[in-house]
Amino acid sequence: MDLAARILERGRVRLEPFEERHRDALAAVANADTELFHHIPFPIATMGYGAWFDVLRKDQAAGRSIPHAVFADDQIIGQSCYLNIRPRDAGVEIGSTWYARAAQGSFVNPSAKLLLIGNAFDQGAERIELKTDALNAHSRAAMLKMGAQFEGIHRKHMRRADGALRDTAWFSVIREDWSTVRAGLEARLG
Template sequence: MSPEVVTAGQVTLSGKRVELLPLRAEHAPQLLLAAEDGELWNMKVTVIPGPSTVEQYIATALAGRDAGTVMPFAIVHRETGRIVGSTRFWKIDRQHRKLEIGHTWLSQSMQRSGLNTEMKFLLLRHAFEEMNCVRVQFTTDELNEKSRAAILRIGARQEGIVRHERIMPDGRKRNSVRFSIIDDEWPQVKAMLLEKMSRAS
């Protein structure tokens, strides 16, 4: 894996197939193209930027970065150099050394391609080994079976369901499923992810 590079107060995380760049306002057109692959903004179980929301989506992420509670990334497919999605650290709590990985999405053509595994590895490694986290959590819609399965595949454990955890843009009261990985589990999860990536390559 390539070394981490710091840009404007936020790291760039580089792997063999994917690079996570600090999200910037000028990424809006490429981010929109990525979401257009599958018209992901029509999904009801998550919030993905569309033509009328992409600028506000990025502005909210950057405001969180300025506040010190969010590190938003653009996901770059290294082979093509294209932005193919977005992810972020958020709910960063430095006192209790915990955070959440969320707002993660990939263009439809990049899903189940192995990019998600490497991306999650890079994020988890940085959280546990550089930020010294004791807990990394994930939250997804109870109805989002694909996301729930993907989170379990990277070694997270389901903790429970948080009822009416948020209200979705269409007004639906969403029940959310919460998962986590803690520092004691990271060595085993890391070994599993490295093995998975080795098989994929």
């Protein structure tokens, strides 16, 4: 797998690998509604989005992640990232995803997942991982709805923003699942 950063587009949705020029627009959306980050392990509410942007950019520079600014109708509305890139194992996680409330439940997430998953498989991935706080029923339902396979709960897997240990629900899409998952996402988009 040779996962390279690139702009991904489908219809009204565009994902651009992070650049410094994305910082202010992402921060404006994020800081306007910090409740969006209730299940994100980074303390956005206390540290502000800019600190998280810095962490993601550092991981991006080190080749550990490819964070994307997500646009809908040419407006930044959130982010989604390739994380834990493992070229040797042909695996990658898609996560640190959040969208402004107005974009939730819309065409944005199915479009973004089609782009990110399809691009990863096109570049040689064999396994896509998705994970969320086990208490995040909304994200868990979205992962199941898109056809990802639930793989179980990793107990006390990572720290929440408040320092408490969280249980993490793990999901995956492997290459053999992709045609079914893709068809389901495309059907949701009409």
